[in-house]
Amino acid sequence: MIIDVHRHLVIKGTVQRSYILGASRSFSMMYNKANKTNITPREYIDDIVRKEIDGQADNIIVEMDKAGVDISVIFAVDYGLLLGEAQIHIFEQNKMYADIARRHTGRMIPFMAIDPRREGGLKHCEQAYYEWGMKGFKLHAGVGYMPDDPVCNWVYEKATEWNIPIMCHTGGAPAVPLRWECSRPSYFASAAARYPDATFILAHAGDIGWWQEAMQAAAWLPNVYLDLSLWQKPYRKMAPEQFYKWLRHLTDMVGADKIMFASDAPHPNFHLRLPEWAKVFTSLGKEFSEEEKNLILSGTARKVLRLGN
Numbered sequence: 001m002i003i004d005v006h007r008h009l010v011i012k013g014t015v016q017r018s019y020i021l022g023a024s025r026s027f028s029m030m031y032n033k034a035n036k037t038n039i040t041p042r043e044y045i046d047d048i049v050r051k052e053i054d055g056q057a058d059n060i061i062v063e064m065d066k067a068g069v070d071i072s073v074i075f076a077v078d079y080g081l082l083l084g085e086a087q088i089h090i091f092e093q094n095k096m097y098a099d100i101a102r103r104h105t106g107r108m109i110p111f112m113a114i115d116p117r118r119e120g121g122l123k124h125c126e127q128a129y130y131e132w133g134m135k136g137f138k139l140h141a142g143v144g145y146m147p148d149d150p151v152c153n154w155v156y157e158k159a160t161e162w163n164i165p166i167m168c169h170t171g172g173a174p175a176v177p178l179r180w181e182c183s184r185p186s187y188f189a190s191a192a193a194r195y196p197d198a199t200f201i202l203a204h205a206g207d208i209g210w211w212q213e214a215m216q217a218a219a220w221l222p223n224v225y226l227d228l229s230l231w232q233k234p235y236r237k238m239a240p241e242q243f244y245k246w247l248r249h250l251t252d253m254v255g256a257d258k259i260m261f262a263s264d265a266p267h268p269n270f271h272l273r274l275p276e277w278a279k280v281f282t283s284l285g286k287e288f289s290e291e292e293k294n295l296i297l298s299g300t301a302r303k304v305l306r307l308g309n
């Protein structure tokens with residue numbers, strides 16, 4: 001079984017224009033380096049990203065089937081207080097994610113994206129949890145709050161009470177005025193230490209700059225986990241043996257029961273499509289035990305998502 005614990009839908013009106021414009025500068029640069037092309041940010045949006053738009057996410061199911069991915073955890077990102085509201089308000093987007101997960105019952109698990117500073121955030125999340133069946137939180141502190149600031153406490157309290165995980169963006173960000181320092185794993189680690197009964201997932205395992213910090217948090221704190229999304233990009237730049245060596249080290253330090261397969265599609269998908277990314281892990285060599293492989297592919301996620309055995 002394979003579970004992708006980090007994925008976004010591509011739906012018109014869900015992401016702010018200013019984010020798309022800024023991000024396309026970074027993403028086209030990365031795309032060009034990975035694929036030895038020379039496309040402009042505009043072409044990146046028009047020719048690459050637009051193709052992925054699907055309001056019902058049926059195309060994602062097709063791709064998951066091709067990759068052998070059984071379940072994807074899906075969520076939006078709440079950039080509204082920093083960039084202005086998206087065409088579709090984040091509350092409505094969360095509902096949309098819940099509806100799409102219901103359309104693909106058993107294949108998709110929806111998390112609620114929320115900026116904890118939002119007025120009405122708690123009430124909205126209560127509805128999302130109790131009525132729409134959403135199964136986790138998604139925080140992107142880069143919009144301008146510190147993860148260990150008391151403004152976030154209600155999210156950590158509810159995550160504890162409802163026994164659902166919190167997906168936390170850690171690592172870099174594209175050319176958009178996000179506050180990088182808010183996405184350092186250490187700040188989430190401080191919050192996780194204060195809320196030992198809440199489950200924290202450090203998305204992207206800290207990314208290429210802060211993975212050691214994320215590794216340190218997962219090694220120390222029983223309630224901190226890592227997802228491997230975004231690592232398609234460094235994978236493409238390394239020799240495969242080098243990537244496996246890195247993963248071996250990470251596994252040695254924190255244990256495979258702290259590590260989860262993930263994509264963060266759509267963007268990293270343009271560096272390495274989901275079927276190839278899944279294959280990197282299904283074909284892990286004998287440096288990894290069968291048990292470790294299964295934990296990374298789905299076992300750890302099953303525990304974090306409380307899916308039972």
Ligand SMILES: [Zn+2]
Nearest residue numbers: 006007008264
């Ligand atoms: Zn993401």
